[in-house]
Amino acid sequence: MSKRQLAMVMDLNKCIGCQTCTVACKTQWTNRNGREYMYWNNVETYPGTGYPKNWMELGGGFDAAGDLQPGVIPNLEADYGVPWDYNYESLVTSSADHSHFQPHVSPTWGPNWDEDQGAGAFPQDNYFFYLPRICNHCTNPGCLSACPRDAIFKREEDGVVLVDLDRCQGYRYCIAGCPYKKIYFNPKISKSEKCILCFPRIEQGLPPACAQQCVGRIRFVGFLDDEESQVYKLVNKYKVAIGLRSDYGTQPNVYYVPPTESPAKFDAEGKIIEGSTRLPIEELEKLFGPAVHDSIKTLKAEMKKRKETGVSELMDILIAYQHADMFRLDNHYYQEVAKEHKRTPLAPVDTRYIAGKFTKAGGHH
Amino acid sequence: MNKLLTSILSLGFAASAALAANPAISAVKVTDDLTNVDGNSAVWAKAKYTTVNLYPQMAIEMNDKNANEANENNKAKAASVAALYDGKNIALSVKWLDKTKDVQAGYATTTYGDGFAIQFAGITKGAQPLPYIGMGSTGRPVVVHLQKANEKVYEPNGNGDVSTQLNRQQTGVFGKELAEYDAKVASLANKDYERVFVGEGFRSLTEIKDKSVKSNSSMSHDTKGWSGTLVRPLKDDYVNMSGTVPVAIAVWDGSKMGRNGVKNLSSWVAVNLEGQKPNAALVADLTTDAKGDAANGKVALETNGCNGCHQMSAADPKSFMAPSLKDVGGYSTASYLRESILKPSAVVVPGYNRNAHANTPWYNIEKGKRISTMTDFSHLDKKSVDDIVAYLQTLKAEVE
Ligand code: SF4
Ligand code: SF4
Numbered sequence: 001m002s003k004r005q006l007a008m009v010m011d012l013n014k015c016i017g018c019q020t021c022t023v024a025c026k027t028q029w030t031n032r033n034g035r036e037y038m039y040w041n042n043v044e045t046y047p048g049t050g051y052p053k054n055w056m057e058l059g060g061g062f063d064a065a066g067d068l069q070p071g072v073i074p075n076l077e078a079d080y081g082v083p084w085d086y087n088y089e090s091l092v093t094s095s096a097d098h099s100h101f102q103p104h105v106s107p108t109w110g111p112n113w114d115e116d117q118g119a120g121a122f123p124q125d126n127y128f129f130y131l132p133r134i135c136n137h138c139t140n141p142g143c144l145s146a147c148p149r150d151a152i153f154k155r156e157e158d159g160v161v162l163v164d165l166d167r168c169q170g171y172r173y174c175i176a177g178c179p180y181k182k183i184y185f186n187p188k189i190s191k192s193e194k195c196i197l198c199f200p201r202i203e204q205g206l207p208p209a210c211a212q213q214c215v216g217r218i219r220f221v222g223f224l225d226d227e228e229s230q231v232y233k234l235v236n237k238y239k240v241a242i243g244l245r246s247d248y249g250t251q252p253n254v255y256y257v258p259p260t261e262s263p264a265k266f267d268a269e270g271k272i273i274e275g276s277t278r279l280p281i282e283e284l285e286k287l288f289g290p291a292v293h294d295s296i297k298t299l300k301a302e303m304k305k306r307k308e309t310g311v312s313e314l315m316d317i318l319i320a321y322q323h324a325d326m327f328r329l330d331n332h333y334y335q336e337v338a339k340e341h342k343r344t345p346l347a348p349v350d351t352r353y354i355a356g357k358f359t360k361a362g363g364h365h
Numbered sequence: 366m367n368k369l370l371t372s373i374l375s376l377g378f379a380a381s382a383a384l385a386a387n388p389a390i391s392a393v394k395v396t397d398d399l400t401n402v403d404g405n406s407a408v409w410a411k412a413k414y415t416t417v418n419l420y421p422q423m424a425i426e427m428n429d430k431n432a433n434e435a436n437e438n439n440k441a442k443a444a445s446v447a448a449l450y451d452g453k454n455i456a457l458s459v460k461w462l463d464k465t466k467d468v469q470a471g472y473a474t475t476t477y478g479d480g481f482a483i484q485f486a487g488i489t490k491g492a493q494p495l496p497y498i499g500m501g502s503t504g505r506p507v508v509v510h511l512q513k514a515n516e517k518v519y520e521p522n523g524n525g526d527v528s529t530q531l532n533r534q535q536t537g538v539f540g541k542e543l544a545e546y547d548a549k550v551a552s553l554a555n556k557d558y559e560r561v562f563v564g565e566g567f568r569s570l571t572e573i574k575d576k577s578v579k580s581n582s583s584m585s586h587d588t589k590g591w592s593g594t595l596v597r598p599l600k601d602d603y604v605n606m607s608g609t610v611p612v613a614i615a616v617w618d619g620s621k622m623g624r625n626g627v628k629n630l631s632s633w634v635a636v637n638l639e640g641q642k643p644n645a646a647l648v649a650d651l652t653t654d655a656k657g658d659a660a661n662g663k664v665a666l667e668t669n670g671c672n673g674c675h676q677m678s679a680a681d682p683k684s685f686m687a688p689s690l691k692d693v694g695g696y697s698t699a700s701y702l703r704e705s706i707l708k709p710s711a712v713v714v715p716g717y718n719r720n721a722h723a724n725t726p727w728y729n730i731e732k733g734k735r736i737s738t739m740t741d742f743s744h745l746d747k748k749s750v751d752d753i754v755a756y757l758q759t760l761k762a763e764v765e
Contacts, residue, residue: 076472
């Protein structure tokens, strides 16, 4: 168990499925061959097949007794989708008459293949919502448990789960062990790679790329032991943010505020069915467990309170007026950790979000 | 396997000679310089090939569902092994059946390369007890030479240094520069997947990256299977070979998703350097079966409840309480089996999943050391231990 845990909360009511986060992550981290197919951050349409295809049925995680479950390693072509590219170069260089825009393979599958499809019948009761997913930097990571080479570790200082590429020999048991399929095999270098929660950015005072770029401002970042942080308040104080598929036993540290609002259904005449809601609660229960009921109850109550009294700390947090309200980073803390390990402490490149628990005590430089 | 075992038991072990441990291999002394030897070298005509059986090593079931299914009923593989030495180097040749040639494809997450490894006991004070097979043990290191079948890897610096690998879309070079860049990459891209590791116990296996081991291995495939060769110095910082050299051989089958413990493994095999004085005690240890009555051993083992935690045969239900022993006779020496009964914490296989079985762990970690929860059986009389060891040596899959 790590000393502190860095965590993220994503408010699903606000995700608009724009994939800005996906692109922010992809352009930041696809800096090595073999990573092309990997989406460390992806936004899928729920209900849907997800990415990789049917990830929830591929096993991994732990059973009730705490035993790691066998899993299946997804296939690049069939389950992730070959990342196709276009013939940009020939469009520029060859003569115009027989050159046209075309992908280099005929795509048969890819992330977001079923984007916006959802479930139900249009227009009576169709529904979907967006589910952004990154590695959960689990407290009890399935990936780490599965690795026979001790190549995966959880950082003491902030609980970020990383792969030691020197030790990794590309066995891929981690992929079978992660129930979220959020660790990927790089076939070019025969090693596993994954979301690193942008720790090099965090250490220098910048939130993860996905969180900073998010136009919906759905993502909050902070330390779980920092009572002033938004993640602490959303997860521990108001208990509205819950882990995805906590039944896998990995104790995920990315938390979600469940979607609360959905339009009413229509009847055969196209009239609104009063009091109905399109989003089946069973679906939310499947993703977030029974805690989703209390979460929704609290959210609705606070929403009402805000409407009636104009005051609600929870609503103010969720509105996320400015970035500084959403990220509580702790550069000072990382500087202390660096000193402790006799490393050179990094100066922050951005001081706007540095307001963490330990920063207060020490002051940042 | 079970069938074979029962028939042998019913024969009252008349056929136990058929289960004898691997014979010793003669390393032929040659005057040729072996430094650049590979599978095609003419010098192999001088070698004497010996059959060594490689047993499925599935003591710990990993969490890959498909691999487990593919390897459920694996049999032992017979490999032909020969050795040569020239005074400076030792060369080993291993041939094994494997009809499919598998390489890790550069654009696939579910392909696995065939491969082989040759292991030597590292420098320690006494030759015995030998290090634990595969991973070595504290104070008794092993050196493992691993060769995997591979294909071209797009790798700018050719050193396997992943941090310098570039993404094509981000190289920012065009036209002539890009062509030059590609040419350079192509010239470096044949980086061979040859690795040397040193291990002193489970989870300690570490790659030797400072080039202090000068070895050269290669693989070639024909319709029947693979032939792999390895040349390495008789002496370096890690090993010091003379007289009798204990080696162990492992092969991986990519078509069965083989990697890590999903492999076939020999026991320690004695290689005698011809013309040198063999280590008689070591040869005897590695080539003769335990003196004991296996039928009595089976009874003693059941009386002592060993099968309460260990899976003994493929027919037994899988137990996650302790490593499976269903092929243990194939890849373990009698001394190792004896040691494990008397001192269970001497070598502890880490769990297939270290977070599992919070209530029933098969070991505890005390001061950083794995302490087995198995009680030691040093109170047993010598004969019972001998009998149990003799029985355990019969536990191994049939040869394919
Ligand atoms: S989400 Fe998966 S990859 Fe990330 S820490 Fe958890 S088990 Fe590991
Ligand atoms: S950037 Fe934000 S709003 Fe857009 S898809 Fe990602 S998480 Fe949702």
